[in-house]
Amino acid sequence: MKGGGGAAAAVVDSSKDGHATARASAPPRSFVLLKLVVRPVLLFAVLATCFLAAALVLFVVGGGGGAVSYYRLPTLAVPDVLVAAPCVEKEEVKEVERWWARPAARSAWHNMSDEELLWAASFEPRRRGPRRPSAPGIGKVAFLFLTRGPLPLAPLWERFFKGSGGKELFSVYVHTTPGYRLDFPPSSPFHRRQVPSKATRWGEASVVDAELRLLANALLDLANERFVLLSESCIPLHPLPAVHAYLTRSHHSFVGAFDDPSRLGRGRYRIGLAPVVSLSQWRKGAQWFEMDRRLAIFVVADVRYYPRFREACLPPCYVDEHYLPTVLTIEAPKEIANRSITWVDWSRGGSHPASFGAGDVGEEFLERLAGKKGEKERCMYNGQPTNLCSLFARKFAPSSLQPLLELSTKILGY
Numbered sequence: 322m323k324g325g326g327g328a329a330a331a332v333v334d335s336s337k338d339g340h341a342t343a344r345a346s347a348p349p350r351s352f353v354l355l356k357l358v359v360r361p362v363l364l365f366a367v368l369a370t371c372f373l374a375a376a377l378v379l380f381v382v383g384g385g386g387g388a389v390s391y392y393r394l395p396t397l398a399v400p401d402v403l404v405a406a407p408c409v410e411k412e413e414v415k416e417v418e419r420w421w422a423r424p425a426a427r428s429a430w431h432n433m434s435d436e437e438l439l440w441a442a443s444f445e446p447r448r449r450g451p452r453r454p455s456a457p458g459i460g461k462v463a464f465l466f467l468t469r470g471p472l473p474l475a476p477l478w479e480r481f482f483k484g485s486g487g488k489e490l491f492s493v494y495v496h497t498t499p500g501y502r503l504d505f506p507p508s509s510p511f512h513r514r515q516v517p518s519k520a521t522r523w524g525e526a527s528v529v530d531a532e533l534r535l536l537a538n539a540l541l542d543l544a545n546e547r548f549v550l551l552s553e554s555c556i557p558l559h560p561l562p563a564v565h566a567y568l569t570r571s572h573h574s575f576v577g578a579f580d581d582p583s584r585l586g587r588g589r590y591r592i593g594l595a596p597v598v599s600l601s602q603w604r605k606g607a608q609w610f611e612m613d614r615r616l617a618i619f620v621v622a623d624v625r626y627y628p629r630f631r632e633a634c635l636p637p638c639y640v641d642e643h644y645l646p647t648v649l650t651i652e653a654p655k656e657i658a659n660r661s662i663t664w665v666d667w668s669r670g671g672s673h674p675a676s677f678g679a680g681d682v683g684e685e686f687l688e689r690l691a692g693k694k695g696e697k698e699r700c701m702y703n704g705q706p707t708n709l710c711s712l713f714a715r716k717f718a719p720s721s722l723q724p725l726l727e728l729s730t731k732i733l734g735y
Contacts, residue, residue: 427513428513428514429494429495429513429514429515429516429538430513430515430516430517431516431517432517433517435519435530435534438534438537438538439533439537439621439622441537441541442536442537442538442540442541442618442621443540443618443621443622444618445615445618446543459489459490459569460544460545460546460547460569460614461489461490461491461492461542461544461545461546461547462490462491462492462545462546462547462548462549462564462565462568462569463491463492463493463494463539463542463545463547463548463549464491464492464493464494464549464551465494465496465532465535465536465539465548465549465550465551466493466494466495466496466535466551466552466553467496467521467528467531467532467535467550467551467552468495468496468497468498468552468553469497469498469553470497470498470501470553471501471503471553472495472503472511472553473553473719473722474553474554474555474556474717474719474721474722474725475505475509475511476722476726477556477557477722477725477726477729478510478511478557479509479510479511480726480729480735481557481560481561481729481735482510482561483510484560484561484562484735485560485561485562485565488510490561490562490565491510491561491565492514492539492542492544492545493510493511493514494514494516494535494538494539495511495514495515495516496515496516496518496531496534496535497515497518498518498520498521499518499519499520502515503515516534516535516538517534518531518534519531519534524636524639524641525636525640526630526631526634526640528608528640528641529608529627529630529640529641529644532550532608532610532641533620533621533627535550536548536617536620536621537621539617540614540617540618540621545614546569546613546614547568547569547611547612547613547614548611548612548613548614548617549568549610549611549662549712549713550608550609550610550611551609551663551713551715552609552715552716554676554715554716554717554718555609555663555713555714555715555716555717556713556714556715556717556725557712557713557733557735558664558690558691558692558711558712558713558714558733559691559709559712559733559734559735560733560734560735561735563734564712567702567709567712568611568712570703571613571658571702571703572703572704573656573657573658573703574610574611574612574613574616574649574653574656574657574658575610575611575612575657575658575660575661575662576606576610576611576612576645576646576649576657576658576659576661577606577607577646577659577660577661578604578605578606578645578646578647578649578650578657578659579604579605579606579646579659580603580604580605581605585605586603586605587600587603589603589605589634589637589638589639589643590603590638591633591634591635591638592633593629593632593633594629594630594633594634597625597626597629598626598629598647598648598651602647602650602651603643603647604643604646604647604650605642605643605646606642606643606645606646606661607642607661607663607665608641608642608645609661609663609713609715610645610661611661611662612657613656615656616649616653616656616657619652619653620645620648623648626644626647626648626651627644627648630643630644658700658701658702660700660710662710662711662712662713663711663712663713663714663715664690664711664713664714664715665714665715665716673716674715674716675716676716676717676718677716677717677718677721678717678718678720678721679718679720679721679723679724681721682717682721682724682725682728683724683728684728684731684732687725687728687732687733688732690711690714691732691733692708692709692710692711693732698710698711
């Protein structure tokens, strides 16, 4: 078309069927992009809202529990390592850890209280474990020294222990006066074998407290199978291998118990012990015991008898002379040999046995104690009569050390 006028020309498109169709103008490009992005987002949001709403309904109908059912969602199994630990105060954690602690093998020292110690020692493995490779089938004998301070006869005991050829046969524990510190070189069997101690007084329950403390410390070592109580005035009468064999092969524990009808026996019975202990069950015996692991665990775990003895058996009732003989006669009469393996001399009378100094220790004296000369003892061992009845002897004064060292190899065999 010719001419002015400035009118826009119409665009005509010939369609396939011959009709003319007018083309609309194209929408803006930004609007197209907005439709492509927003539509999927809105669709996803609607679906997610519906899913959450359905889940909430099912949870409410199902009671809010987590178990799988037709009315509630299943609980997903989460590995334990991903579950957050409960919030526990640090002090509480430390307190629990103390109860499960064990003293280091190189030392007998620890920071457990008496209650924690007795609790830890009362455990008893029920399942047979692997044998120790160092000494297959051989348990150790724990030597428990109840002392008032120093060990004046330690050189003799060191000779005795070193005669075994190794430490697989024994372990050592020493209870002393609080504040006293033993000082032995690393080569000594007594090195770092002192246990946390408390004060003791002769004739009082504190003596048995100390015995239980020693017993419990030794029970922490699962290799200890026999436990013998000794004092600083005791000496061994035979070599360590012989002592070890005698104890570990025994079918009984060596605790003396007898019924003494006199005022020094039944006369010490206290009515406060009833009904746990009756007068007919009352027994007396020496405090220097030897026992196997099963009885030792029973003793440290005892909360039935010992609290009653502590409360009712006051001087002139002596807990150390009556507690174990009475309780083990009640609970395990067939498991004790009803005799002691520690020789003492009561022939001089009095409240304490005879003590021996340098002037008393000679060849004939030691040979008689070791059963090599003179009238020999007779006793029962595993149901058979024997002449070997005493493995230790007391009371030996510090002045006896030198003659004992001079004669031990020749007469005592170590």
